[in-house]
Amino acid sequence: MQKFLRRLLLKPVLWFSAKYSSHPNKQRVFTALSDLLSCILNGKTKKGLVIPFDIHTGKFIIFSDMHKGRRNGADDFMLCEPNYLAALDYYDTKGFHFIALGDSEELWENLWPSVKKAQQPSFEKEARFIPKNAFIKIFGNHDLYWDNDPFAGMQLKEAYGYDVPIYEGVILQTRINERTINIFCTHGHQGDEISDGNMLSKFFISRIWGPLQSYLKINPNTPAYDAQLKTVHNEMMYEWSAQQQDLFLITGHTHQPVFEALTHIERLYRQLQYAQKLNDKGMIEALEKEIQARKFEYSKISEDYLRLKPTYFNSGCCCYSDGDITGIEIEENCFRLIKWHSKQGTAQRIILEESPIEELLETINGTK
Helix, strand or coil, X not given: CHHHHHHHHHHHHHHHHHHHCCCCCHHHHHHHHHHHHHHHHCCCCCCEEEEECCCCCCEEEEECCCCECCCCCCCCCCCCHHHHHHHHHHHHHCCCEEEEECCCECCCCCCHHHHHHHCXXXXXHXXXXXXXXXXXXXXXXXXXXXXXXXXXXXXXXXXXXXXXCEECEEEEEEEECCEEEEEEEECCCCCCCCCCCCHHHHHHHHHHHHHHHHHHXXXXXXXXXXXXXXXXHHHHHHHHHHCCCCEEEEECCCCCCXXXXXXXXXXXXXXXXXXXXXXXXXXXXXXXXXXXXXXXXXXXXXHHHHCCCCCEEECCCCCCCCCCEXXXXXXXXXXXXXXXXXXXXXXXXEEEEEEEHHHHHHHHCCCC
C-alpha cells in the first residue's frame, strides 16, 4: 500500500511543496519579518525577548537546523552529533549564551517520544545553559510542533529538566556610539505559505503534511550550501534587512551560510572584482582558479556584490552530510562565521569569516 500511494502521490506532493514552500512570496516575507520585529520590540514576550548586552563583553553562539531525528537512516543529525556536542562543551566553558535558531528537532518525519529518547546527549548538553539563563530556543518550520501543541511546555521540561519557553525570535540589543543596535534572530521560514500561515495551516503542516511525507518517504527539501549563489529566500531576507535602520538580521532555514549578505562564492566574486579594478593579475588568476575549482561556471559577475550592505547573516546548519556544522558567533564586538569539523577524531573550531560590528555599521551608514 505504501509503495502504491507513493507512486500515486509523488508528483502532487512535490508540486505542492514546490509551489507553496520553495517559492516564498516577497511581500509575505517582508510583512512577517516586520510584524515579528514590531511585536518583540513592543514587549509581546510570547513572540520573543529583547536581550540587552554589552558589545565588548557579550558572547553568543547561534546554531540552527540540527534536524535531530531518532538515530535511523534518515537522521541527518547523526553524523554531526560529535562536533555539535564538542561545540556545546566549548561554548558552555567559555560562558556563551546559546541560541537554538529553529528546526532543532525533526518533527515532520518523527514523533517526539522517539526523538526525545534518541537525543538525550544533546538535550543534556543544551540544558547546561539553562540555569545560567543563557539558552534561547526558537522554533522553525520543521519543529512548528513547539508553537502549536498545548503540551509542548510539559514535553520540553521532560527533555531538559527545566521549563523552556519557545519563541519565534529574539532581539539582541546593544549600544554602539550612542546608537541602539538590534541584532534580530529568527529561523527564517517566514514567507513560506504552508509553514508560516494561520494556525490551521501550521497544524496541517506539523500534523498532516510532515507525517505524510515521512510515510511516503518523499523528501522535497533541497538545502543549499556555500558554493552556490544565495537562495531566493536568502535574497529576500537580505532585501528586508537592508531596508531597516541600525539592524542586523540572522536566520537559518536554508542550510546555506551567509556572511555580510554574501555566500562564500559571492565573496570570492567580490574579491575578484576588486582585483580586476586594481589590475592585480596574480590575485585575479588565483581567484579565478578557486572559483573554477568549486565547479561553479560564471560568465558575468554581478555588480551588486560591491553594493550589498553587510546586514544579513545565515548560520548554515548542523546536519551537513560530511559531519561538519556551521554557526554564527557574536563576541568581542565581532560577528564570526565558524565551522566545527573533525580532524583525526577530534572536533576542531575554525573561523571562516570575521568582521568587527562597528566597522560593518560604518559601511552600512556610508561613513567608511
